[in-house]
Amino acid sequence: VVKDLGLQLLELSDYGGRIQSKGRTQYFALHGKRGHLVTAERIDREQLCRLVEKCVLRCELIVEGQM
Secondary structure, eight states, X not given: OHHHHTOOHHXXXXXXXXXXXXXXXXXXXXXXXXXXXXXXXXXXXXXXXTTOSSOOOOOEEEOOSOO
């Protein structure tokens, strides 16, 4: 994420970067030491998308501050 935004790692934490998903479960998180997008917990495709061939989980990266 840091590389894609063209930021330094300290800038991301200074700007308050965070991941936000709809619903109660947060499936993704930002790894603070590296700025990578990681899974926050185990994702069970059969439970989430039983009747759907293409399973998509959406999330937003929020970066506040000077962005």
